[in-house]
Amino acid sequence: MxxxxxxxxxxxxxxxxxxxxxxxxxxxxxxxxxxxxxxxxxxxxxxxxxxxxxxxxxxxxxxxxxxxxxxxxxxxxxxxxxxxxxxxxxxxxxxxxxxxxxxxxxxxxxxxxxxxxxxxxxxxxAEAGEPWWLTPLLTTFGTAVVISWGMWVRARRQLVQSLAERARRAETEQQLRVEQARRGERTQIAREMHDTLAHRISLLSMHAGALEFRPDAPPADIAKAAGVIRSSAHQALSELRDVLAVLREGDLDDAPDRPQPGLDDIGDLVASARQAGTPVAYTREVEPPEDVSSAVGRNAYRIVQEALTNARKHAPGRPVSLSLTEADGGVRIEVRNELSRASSAIPGAGTGLVGLAERASLAGGTLEHGATGRGEFRLAAWLPWRSEDR
Known part of the structure; x- marks a missing residue:
C-alpha cells in the first residue's frame, strides 16, 4: 500500500x-x-x-x-x-x-x-441549537455517495475494457482459425496433388517402360503409347500448375474453386487404366442422393485412383475388379487384383494406403486392405453419404 x-x-x-x-x-x-x-x-x-x-x-x-x-x-x-x-x-x-x-x-x-x-x-x-450528530451524518452521507459513485465509474470502465479486450481476443482467435483453415486447405490440396500426380506418372512410367523393352513393337503400338505418354504428361503438368497456383495464393478464400472429380469421373479413370494396359472389370450399382456432399464423390475417386495406381505398380498387367455398391447409407468401394511377384520399377512413398485410411476416417467411413486366401489383394472402403450417419 x-x-x-x-x-x-x-x-x-x-x-x-x-x-x-x-x-x-x-x-x-x-x-x-x-x-x-x-x-x-x-x-x-x-x-x-x-x-x-x-x-x-x-x-x-x-x-x-x-x-x-x-x-x-x-x-x-x-x-x-x-x-x-x-x-x-x-x-x-x-x-x-x-x-x-x-x-x-x-x-x-x-x-x-x-x-x-x-x-x-x-x-x-456547528451553529447554535444544531444537533451534534447532524455534521457527522452529512459527512458520512456525502463520503458514501462520492465513494460509491467513483467505484461505480471504476467498475464500468473495467467492464468496458474487459469487453474491448474480449472482442480483440475473439478477433485474434478468429484470425487464427482462418489461418488454420487455410493451412488445412493447403495440406488437402497437397494430398490431392500427390494422388493425382502418382496416377499420371504411373501411366507415364508404364508406357515408357513398354517402349524401352519393346523397341521392335509395331509402329501403331509405339504411336499409341507415345500418345498416352504425351496426354498424361500434359494433364499432369496442367494439374500441377493449377495446384501450385492455388498454393501460391495469399488468400485461399479469394481463389476460384477448381473442378473436383466425383463418382461420375471414375469411369474416365477406369478408361485411362485400361488404355494403360490394365484390364479393369468395373461395376457400378449406386446413385448418390441429390443433396450429398461433393466431398463423398471426391474421396471415392481418390480411393479408386490410388487403388488402381497400386495395382499397376505391384501387379502390372494383371486383371483388376472394381465395384461400387450402396450399403448402410453410403457407398462401398471394393478393388481386387491378383497378387504378383513381378512389380514395376515405379517408386512410391509408401504412404498411399495410410493416406487413404486417414481420408476415409475423416469422412466418417472405414477402409480395409490386405491379401486374401485366394491369392488376391483386396481393398474395401465404405463412405457414408452424410457424416452423421457414421
Missing part, C-alpha cells in the same frame, strides 16, 4: 484531460470558495472567512495535480476540509479520483480520513 501511495501518476494530459480538469476546477471554485466570499450576501469579510476562502482556492488549484498524486492530494484536501468548509467540493473531487483510479483499499483509507474530519467540523462550524 505504501508503494502504491508514493508511486506518482503520469503527468501528461490529453486534450480531453485538459477539458475535464478545467471544467472541474470551475465547478469546485463556484461551489466552494466563491460562495464563501460573501459576495452574494451581506456578511462582512472577516479574518476567519478570509482563511476559509484562501484554503478553498488553494484546494481548487491543487486539483490540477490530482492525476499525478491522487491519494496524497486527497488526504491533504480531506484534512483541509476539517478547518475550511470552502474546501469540501475540492476534497470530494479528489476522493472521487481515488475511488476511480485506485479503488478498494485506497478509497477506504481516504474515506476514513474524510470521516474523521467530521469532528473538527462539528466543533468549529
Amino acid at each position: 505504501v508503494g502504491a501511495l508514493l508511486s506518482p501518476r503520469r503527468s501528461g494530459r490529453s486534450t480531453r484531460d485538459w477539458i475535464v480538469d478545467g471544467v472541474l476546477f470551475a465547478l469546485v471554485l463556484a461551489a466552494g470558495p466563491l460562495p464563501a466570499t460573501g459576495l452574494f450576501g451581506d456578511d462582512p469579510m472577516t479574518p476567519a472567512r478570509g482563511v476559509n476562502v484562501a484554503l478553498g482556492v488553494l484546494s481548487c488549484v491543487a486539483l490540477w495535480w490530482r492525476r499525478r498524486w491522487p491519494v496524497q492530494l486527497s488526504i491533504v484536501l480531506s484534512l483541509a476540509t476539517g478547518v475550511s468548509p470552502a474546501s469540501d467540493p475540492a476534497g470530494a473531487a479528489a476522493m472521487f479520483t481515488v475511488a476511480v483510479h485506485r479503488g478498494g483499499g485506497m478509497a477506504a483509507a481516504v474515506a476514513v480520513v474524510n470521516l474523521l474530519m467530521a469532528v473538527p467540523k462539528m466543533l468549529l462550524f
Whole structure:
C-alpha cells in the first residue's frame, strides 16, 4: 500500500484531460470558495472567512495535480476540509479520483480520513441549537455517495475494457482459425496433388517402360503409347500448375474453386487404366442422393485412383475388379487384383494406403486392405453419404 501511495501518476494530459480538469476546477471554485466570499450576501469579510476562502482556492488549484498524486492530494484536501468548509467540493473531487483510479483499499483509507474530519467540523462550524450528530451524518452521507459513485465509474470502465479486450481476443482467435483453415486447405490440396500426380506418372512410367523393352513393337503400338505418354504428361503438368497456383495464393478464400472429380469421373479413370494396359472389370450399382456432399464423390475417386495406381505398380498387367455398391447409407468401394511377384520399377512413398485410411476416417467411413486366401489383394472402403450417419 505504501508503494502504491508514493508511486506518482503520469503527468501528461490529453486534450480531453485538459477539458475535464478545467471544467472541474470551475465547478469546485463556484461551489466552494466563491460562495464563501460573501459576495452574494451581506456578511462582512472577516479574518476567519478570509482563511476559509484562501484554503478553498488553494484546494481548487491543487486539483490540477490530482492525476499525478491522487491519494496524497486527497488526504491533504480531506484534512483541509476539517478547518475550511470552502474546501469540501475540492476534497470530494479528489476522493472521487481515488475511488476511480485506485479503488478498494485506497478509497477506504481516504474515506476514513474524510470521516474523521467530521469532528473538527462539528466543533468549529456547528451553529447554535444544531444537533451534534447532524455534521457527522452529512459527512458520512456525502463520503458514501462520492465513494460509491467513483467505484461505480471504476467498475464500468473495467467492464468496458474487459469487453474491448474480449472482442480483440475473439478477433485474434478468429484470425487464427482462418489461418488454420487455410493451412488445412493447403495440406488437402497437397494430398490431392500427390494422388493425382502418382496416377499420371504411373501411366507415364508404364508406357515408357513398354517402349524401352519393346523397341521392335509395331509402329501403331509405339504411336499409341507415345500418345498416352504425351496426354498424361500434359494433364499432369496442367494439374500441377493449377495446384501450385492455388498454393501460391495469399488468400485461399479469394481463389476460384477448381473442378473436383466425383463418382461420375471414375469411369474416365477406369478408361485411362485400361488404355494403360490394365484390364479393369468395373461395376457400378449406386446413385448418390441429390443433396450429398461433393466431398463423398471426391474421396471415392481418390480411393479408386490410388487403388488402381497400386495395382499397376505391384501387379502390372494383371486383371483388376472394381465395384461400387450402396450399403448402410453410403457407398462401398471394393478393388481386387491378383497378387504378383513381378512389380514395376515405379517408386512410391509408401504412404498411399495410410493416406487413404486417414481420408476415409475423416469422412466418417472405414477402409480395409490386405491379401486374401485366394491369392488376391483386396481393398474395401465404405463412405457414408452424410457424416452423421457414421
